[in-house]
Amino acid sequence: MVSVQDISVSFGSYDLLTNISFLINDQDRIGLTGKNGAGKSTLLKIIAGLQSPTSGIVDMSRNVTIGFLPQQMSVSDSTTVFNETVSAFSDILSLSAVIESCTAEIARRTDYESAEYLRLCDRLAETEERFRLLGGANYLAETEQTLLGLGFEREEFSRPTSELSGGWRMRIELAKLILKKPSLFLLDEPTNHLDIESIQWLESYLDSYPGAVMMVSHDKAFLDNITKRTIEISLGRIYDYRASWSKYIVLRTERREQQVAAYRNQQKMIEDTEKFIERFRYKATKAIQVQSKIKQLEKIERIEVDEEDTSAINFSFPPAPRSGTVVVRAENLSKDFGRVKVLRNVAITITRGEKVAFVGRNGEGKTTFSRIITGELDYEGTLKIGHNVRTGYFAQNQDELMDDDKTVFETVDAAARGEIRSRLRDILGAFLFRGDDIEKKVRVLSGGESSRLALVKLLLEPYNLLVLDEPTNHLDMRSKDILKKALMKYDGTLIVVSHDRDFLDGLVAKVFEFRHNRIKENIGGIYDFLSKKKIENLRDIEAKDRSREKNTNRELTSAKQQYLERKEYEKRLRKLRRKLEESEHKIEKMERELSEMDIRLMSSSIPDESADIYRDYENLKLRLNKEMESWALYSHEVDEFIKSSSNGFEQT
Numbered sequence: 001m002v003s004v005q006d007i008s009v010s011f012g013s014y015d016l017l018t019n020i021s022f023l024i025n026d027q028d029r030i031g032l033t034g035k036n037g038a039g040k041s042t043l044l045k046i047i048a049g050l051q052s053p054t055s056g057i058v059d060m061s062r063n064v065t066i067g068f069l070p071q072q073m074s075v076s077d078s079t080t081v082f083n084e085t086v087s088a089f090s091d092i093l094s095l096s097a098v099i100e101s102c103t104a105e106i107a108r109r110t111d112y113e114s115a116e117y118l119r120l121c122d123r124l125a126e127t128e129e130r131f132r133l134l135g136g137a138n139y140l141a142e143t144e145q146t147l148l149g150l151g152f153e154r155e156e157f158s159r160p161t162s163e164l165s166g167g168w169r170m171r172i173e174l175a176k177l178i179l180k181k182p183s184l185f186l187l188d189e190p191t192n193h194l195d196i197e198s199i200q201w202l203e204s205y206l207d208s209y210p211g212a213v214m215m216v217s218h219d220k221a222f223l224d225n226i227t228k229r230t231i232e233i234s235l236g237r238i239y240d241y242r243a244s245w246s247k248y249i250v251l252r253t254e255r256r257e258q259q260v261a262a263y264r265n266q267q268k269m270i271e272d273t274e275k276f277i278e279r280f281r282y283k284a285t286k287a288i289q290v291q292s293k294i295k296q297l298e299k300i301e302r303i304e305v306d307e308e309d310t311s312a313i314n315f316s317f318p319p320a321p322r323s324g325t326v327v328v329r330a331e332n333l334s335k336d337f338g339r340v341k342v343l344r345n346v347a348i349t350i351t352r353g354e355k356v357a358f359v360g361r362n363g364e365g366k367t368t369f370s371r372i373i374t375g376e377l378d379y380e381g382t383l384k385i386g387h388n389v390r391t392g393y394f395a396q397n398q399d400e401l402m403d404d405d406k407t408v409f410e411t412v413d414a415a416a417r418g419e420i421r422s423r424l425r426d427i428l429g430a431f432l433f434r435g436d437d438i439e440k441k442v443r444v445l446s447g448g449e450s451s452r453l454a455l456v457k458l459l460l461e462p463y464n465l466l467v468l469d470e471p472t473n474h475l476d477m478r479s480k481d482i483l484k485k486a487l488m489k490y491d492g493t494l495i496v497v498s499h500d501r502d503f504l505d506g507l508v509a510k511v512f513e514f515r516h517n518r519i520k521e522n523i524g525g526i527y528d529f530l531s532k533k534k535i536e537n538l539r540d541i542e543a544k545d546r547s548r549e550k551n552t553n554r555e556l557t558s559a560k561q562q563y564l565e566r567k568e569y570e571k572r573l574r575k576l577r578r579k580l581e582e583s584e585h586k587i588e589k590m591e592r593e594l595s596e597m598d599i600r601l602m603s604s605s606i607p608d609e610s611a612d613i614y615r616d617y618e619n620l621k622l623r624l625n626k627e628m629e630s631w632a633l634y635s636h637e638v639d640e641f642i643k644s645s646s647n648g649f650e651q652t
Helices: 040-048 081-108 115-133 139-149 166-180 196-207 220-226 245-280 284-299 366-373 408-415 418-430 435-439 447-459 477-489 526-532 540-550 558-602 612-644
Strands: 002-011 014-024 029-033 055-060 066-069 184-188 212-216 229-234 237-241 326-337 340-351 355-360 380-385 391-394 465-469 493-497 510-515 518-523
Touching (some): 166 196, 212 220, 237 245, 340 366, 355 366, 366 493, 408 447, 418 435, 510 526, 558 612
Parallel strands (some): 066 184
C-alpha cells in the first residue's frame, strides 16, 4: 500500500535518518518507537507528505488516502465545534457551493435555447452526481453522529472552539479524520491530553478500523491493545519487529545483547589489528602484511551501539522545606469563565506529604483548579495555602513559556540561583542533554526535549508543593519511568493531573475526581478508584451512579463497608492533625511576639517602670517551650496512629 524507500534526513553534518526502507500493508497496526528526538514525528510527516526528505521517496497506491493527527492541534479559534468538524467534507462543501451558484444562475437566465445555458445545465447535473456519489446527502448526519459518539452533547455543537480544552480539540481532529475515512491513519501521540474515557474509546475504534494504522505513542497499555507490529528508530536506522510492544521489548533486549557482543568482538579485533600495525609498521619483512591490515581496517563497517539507550535520567528532587500540616484547603470555591461554569462550591483539603491525582473528563476543571492553587487565576470562595508552602508548577503549555531564541543552557542558567549553578551541565546531562545538545535553540527542540527541559527548570529550586499538569506528555517511556521513581522518593506534597494509568499506579494514594463542577475525594490509588466504580471507562461512572440511586435500600456491600471504615479513619486522623495545626499556629504567634519583644529589649529607650517586660519575656519563652513539647507530642500521636492502623489503609 505504502512503500518507504531509502529515506534519509540530514541537518548539516548530522544524519537523523539513514536509508530507511519498509512497507505499510493493508490493515497493519504499527507502533513507531524510539527515544525523544530520534525522528519519529519527522518520519510520520514525510509519509504524510508534509515534509520532504533529504533523499529517498515515499511511493503509495493511487487510491491511498492519509489521515494525519499531529501532536499540536490546529483547530481554528474563530468557528464552532460543528463548523470546524464539518470542514472535513471540504470536497462536498465545494460542490455544494458550485450547485448553489449554478442553480442561482439558471434561475436568472432566460436564454433557454442558448449553448451557454445548456452547458450550465450539464455542469449542474455533473456536479450534483459527484455530490451524490461523495455522500453529500448524508454528510451533516454523519458529522452529528460522530460528534455524539465522541462525547459531545448536542447543545455543544454551537460552542466556540476558542473555549475548548486541549482534549476536546483533539476529539474534533479525530472526528475530522474519521469522517474523511482515510485508508491509513498516522497518529502522533494521540493519547496526549485525552482523558481515560477518550483513550479507551479510541482503543475500541482503532481496533475495528478497516484500514492501516501507524502511530507514535508512549502509552504502554494503549500500544499493547492496538499494535501488532513495532518499528524502532535507533541511530538513524530502523528495526522492524512483527510483534506488539510487550513482545518487542523482549525481542529488542535479545537484539541489543547480540549487538553489544558483536560490537565488543569488533573492538577487540580492531585493537589487535592496530597493535599489529604499530608493532611491525617499520619492518620491511612485514610491509605487505601491514598494508593488508590497514586496508582491512579501512573496509570495516563499524558497528554502532546506541549508548544513550542504557543511560537514565537519574535525578532526585531537592529536599522539600517543611511546610504547615495543611498545604491546600478550599471551601465553597467556585470558578466561571463567562457563561461557562467550571467549578461550583468545591471543598478539598490536601495535607503535607500527600501525593494525589486529579482525574476526570477534559474540560471538567482540573487544569483550572491547578492554576487557582498556583495563583494564576482568580476565584470565588475560600482558598488557603499553608504556612511556608513554596509551589513549583509544570504547565501543559510549558514549552510556550520558554524563550525560543535562548539555548538549552541559557534557559536553565537564567533560572538557576546559588550554588546549583555549578552543577547545571551535570543536571542537563542527567536529562539526556549532552555535548552540543545544550547549545540547541529552544525553537528546534522536539516535544519530549521541551518537556525534559521544563522539568530541569523545576529542579532548580527546593519546592515543597509540586503541581504537575500532564507531565508525561511527549516523554518517552524510559523518561516516564525515571520521573515516576523520582516523584515516589520526593518528600514534599504532590498534585499530578494525568490520565496515564501506568504512571499514576503506585505513585498516588488519593484520587480527586472532577465531574459535574464538583470534586469528589477517593482514598486509594488509580486502580482502586477504577475498581470501586467497577469500570475501566469513566463514561460508565454515570450509569453506575444511576443504578446506585435505584437500589438505595440494598444492604451495604463489603466494598462500601470498607469505604465507611476508611472515612472513619480519615475523620480521626483529621482531628489529630487539627490539634497539630492549632499548636503550629500558637507557636507561630508566640515566636512573632518574642521577636517584637527582642526588638524592644534591644532599644535603649525602655523606661524603668517597664522593667516588667523582662518577666513577661521569660514567661513567654516558658510558654513557647511548653507548646513546642505539646507540638512534638501531637506530631508523635499522628505518626503512631498511622503506623498502628490495622485496617490496611494507605498512609495519607
